[in-house]
Amino acid sequence: MPFLPVVCSSCGKSIQIPDDIDHAVCMYCGSSIATRGITQVTVGPNLENLLALANAAHEAGNHQEAYDFANRVLEFDARNRIAWFIKGRAAGWLSSLKSYRLQETRTAFNHVLLATAAHDIETREMLSDELNSIATALFNLSTKHAQKFASVDGTFQDHLTLCVEVREGYEMAARLSPDNPVPLENLLSVCEDNITGVTYPDPVSSNAKRVRVATPDYVKILRGVIDDVHGRLVELKPSATKPSPCPAQPGCFVVTATFGNEDNFPVRFLRDFRDDVLAQSSAGRAFSRWYYANGPHVAAWVARSSPRRAGALAVIVLPGLLCAMVWTGVTRLAAVTNRVKR
Incomplete structure (x- = not known):
């Protein structure tokens, strides 16, 4: 018995169909095939089967296969909204x-x-x-x-x-x-x-x-x-x-390099001083911008040796910390004085 080779347009599988029967069914997806009176066998797509296969692929996490099946449906029915949904969903998860x-x-x-x-x-x-x-x-x-x-x-x-x-x-x-x-x-x-x-x-x-x-x-x-x-x-x-988010600010470069980490009082105090005092004035913000532009280079130089860290502590960190503490103390004293006067 001679057979005709056919590629099922519903599932894409290659099948063999006897040439002496009126109808056949694709063994993979169940598509109906009419063969009487034709020599070139064509298989009409079973869109419901394709959509079912697409959904099954999605449930299995095979989004590329779901995407491909949806495209197969759209080749025959460009307005099929279920196929468009499956395609869009698959594209997103891909x-x-x-x-x-x-x-x-x-x-x-x-x-x-x-x-x-x-x-x-x-x-x-x-x-x-x-x-x-x-x-x-x-x-x-x-x-x-x-x-x-x-x-x-x-x-x-x-x-x-x-x-x-x-x-x-x-x-x-x-x-x-x-x-x-x-x-x-x-x-x-x-x-x-x-x-x-x-x-x-x-x-x-x-x-x-x-x-x-x-x-x-x-x-x-x-x-x-x-x-x-x-x-x-x-x-x-x-x-x-x-929400009122603010851009993250870097740490105090030189101070951190001097002490080796950020978990110490001078680093925390100067960071708070930056946020609570310097950030509140145009002059303070200008200084912060200058410091962020130049501080990393100084910090990298300081971190290379213990003598440099000791020098930075004496020349930069301690004077800066003292100034910040004095400023903070004066500011708080002024605030207390104003409250007492009232």
Whole structure:
């Protein structure tokens, strides 16, 4: 009995069909095959089977296979909203730090919306939840990477770039489910993370604290996003507090290099003096900028030997600490005097 070779268009498997029968069934996916009166056998796709296979692949964590099956369906039915959903979901979960695909997910979900009735709230909430989950997973992955490799130039900037995609994902999730505060809360968390930046120990300078932060212009943009998102969030959740993050500041380079670590009184006192006193005036902020530009070079030189650390202690650290303590004492005394006069 002669057989005809056929590639099933539903599952892509190669099968052999007897040439003397009217109908056959694909042994892999169950697609029906009509053979009477034709010499070239074609197999019509079984879209339901393909969708079932795509969902099964997703449940098994095989997102690439789910993505491929969804594309097979769309080749025959470009308006199939289930296939668009599966494709968008798979693309999102296929994202990596080198290839983040949230934009592809949003595009696919927009196709779902085109085939969805305006009153279909359930579908919109499903899309919103999936977008929120994918964006959160990608954000957490990028955050861990940025913290672990903060000392590598460009890592934090790559994190900021990816977070733009994450924010757009949360924004779409918020629009799809306007009564759900979670995407808005996640948006605030991303902005807070981006403004705060990351800190890391620098082994070249006795593990002195270093920071990676966004540029002042970008911080200003993020603060604008916080204002907008918080305004929308309080309409859903009146008790929501507005975050006020500040860019991380490096430690006291020279003092840390002198003592070998940050866990000592002079380092903690001078750091508090910087935040509580210097940061409150333009002159103090100007000094801090000069110090952050030049301090690391001095600290690296000081950390190389004990005599240099001793010299730095006598010439830089102790005089600076004494001045800061005197200033703090005078300021506090003035405050007490003012209260007594009243």
